[in-house]
Amino acid sequence: MAAELAMVVEDSFSLWRAALAIVFFTIVSFLVDFTWKPRYGKSLPRVGYGDGVLATVRNWIGYMVHYNDWVADGYERYSKHNRAFVVPSAPSRPSEIVVPRSQAAWMLELPDRVLSTSQAHNDVLYNDYQFFGTDDQFPIRTMHKHLARNLPALIPQIQHEIHASIDAVFGSNTEEWTTLNLWDAWLAIVPRVTNTILVGAPTCRHKGFLASQVAFLDCVVRNSFILNMFPRVLHPIVGRLVVAPNWWHLWKTYHVLKPVIEQRLHDYDSDTHKNLTPDNQNLITWLIHQAHTEGLTHELTPWMISQRLLPIEFAAIHTTAITGHALLLDLLTSDPSLGYLDALRDETSQVFASENVNGSWTKAALSQLHRTDSAIRESMRLSHFATALTHRKPERYDAWRFFRVREGFEARQRDQAHGDGDKERDMEEMMRIKRLGMVTTSDAHLSFGHGRHACPGRFFVAHELKIMLAYLLQNYDIKPLSERPKPMWIGQTIVPPLQATIEVRRRKRV
C-alpha cells in the first residue's frame, strides 16, 4: 500500500516537473522571440491592451477575437486624424503599424529592399515551411507578365468552364426549389474555373486534383494559425511537423500534373516559333516560357512547376470564393423592392445579346456591365477578407453606389447634347468615373492591394464574377434571404458564414 502511494506521488511529481519544464521552456522561447521583435517609438499610439508584459499576454489572447475591433478603434481615433497607430499581432509576429490613407502612396512606392512583399507574405504564411521554401516571387512575376495580356483570348474557355460547373452544382430542376450550401457551391465552382488559367483543360476538371489543391490550401490556413501561436524560435521544429499534410497533398497533385507538365515541356521545346494556341495558354506554359526567358533551367521540371503553382492557387481560390460568397449574400439580403437582381439580369442579357461574338463574352462586352461592376465593387468594399487592408464608412450595401456616378454624368451629357459643355471638365469627370471600376485600385479601393504588387489576378476575377453572375441570373431564380448571415473574424482573417444556404430553381426556357 505504502509502495503504491509512493509510486502515485512519484508519478504526479514527474508530471508536475514535466509541466513546469514545458512552461519554463515556453517562457524562455517567448523571451528569445521578444529580443528579435522590432521596438516602436513611444510617440506611436497603440490600440489593444497596451505595452507591458501582462498587457502583451492579454494582447496575444485578445488578438484572436478583437483584432477587427482594434483596427476599427484605431481608424476612428488615429487614422481619421491622419496618424499611424500600432495594432497588436499574433504571439509569433511583431505588432503592426497601420498607416493613415495619406501615407499609403508613400509606403507603396518604397522599393522591395525597404518594404519587402515576399518577406511580408512569409511572415504571415510561413512560406519557408508551407510552400517548401519555394520563393513565391518567380510565379508571381510570371503572373504579372503573362495573365492580363493573354486573358482576352481565354474568355471563351473560362466561360465554358463557368457554365458547365454552375450547371453541375445548381442543377437542372425547373419544378422544385433546391437548397444549396452556398460555400460548398462556390468551392465546387471556383477551383475548376481558376484552374482553367492555371493548368488548363481537362486537368482543371480532375476531381482528385482539385480536391488536393483545396485540401492543401486549407492546410496552409490552419498551419498559419498554429504557427502564429508558437514562438518563432520553435518554428524550425513545429513548422516542419505541421506541414506533413502539405507534403501529402503536393505529392497527390504532382502525380496528376507530372504527365501534363512533361507533355507541355515537350510541346514547348518542339514548337520553334513558340506560337502557342489558347489551349496551351495557362500558368504551366507561362512558367516554362518565363524560365526560358530568364535562363532558369532548374525551373523546368514537373516537380518544380507543381510547387510553383501552389502560391498562386493559394492567392486565387479562397479569395475568389469568399468574394463571390459575400456578393451573393449581399445581393440576396438587399431589400427586394430595390430590384437589384432584375436590373443585373436585364443589363447582362442586353449587353450579351448585342455584343457577344459567336455566343461568347468578350473583353469589350464585359467592360460594359457597369451596374454589375458596381455591385461587385460595393460588396468588396464592405466584405473584405483581411481587416487591415481597407476602411469602410457606411456599412450598408448599396449596389449602385459607383454606378450612380456614371449614370449622373451620362444624364448630364444627354441634357447638354445641344449646348456647349465644358469639355475639359467632362474629360476629368470621365477619368474619375473610370477609376471607380472594380479593377482600378487606389488608396480608396484596396481590396486588390495597390501599387506595384496589386493583385495581377483582378482582371481575371472581374471577368469571372461577371460571367458567373450573368449566367446564374439568366438561368436560375434564387429566393431572397431575410437576414445577412454574419462572417466571423479570427485575428486578421474573415471566416465566411459557412452554414449559409440558398434556394435555387432553374428558370424555364421561354
Ligand code: HEM
Ligand atoms: C476576388 C479575388 C481576389 C482578391 C480579393 C485578391 C486580393 C489580392 C490582394 C489584396 C493582393 C495584395 C496582397 C499584398 O499586398 O500583399 C493580391 C495579390 C496577389 N494576387 Fe490576388 N486576389 C484575388 C484573386 C486572385 C486571383 C484569381 C489570382 C490569380 C489567378 C491572384 C493572384 C495574386 C498574386 C499572384 C498576388 C501577388 C502579387 C504581388 O505580390 O506582386 N489573385 N491579391
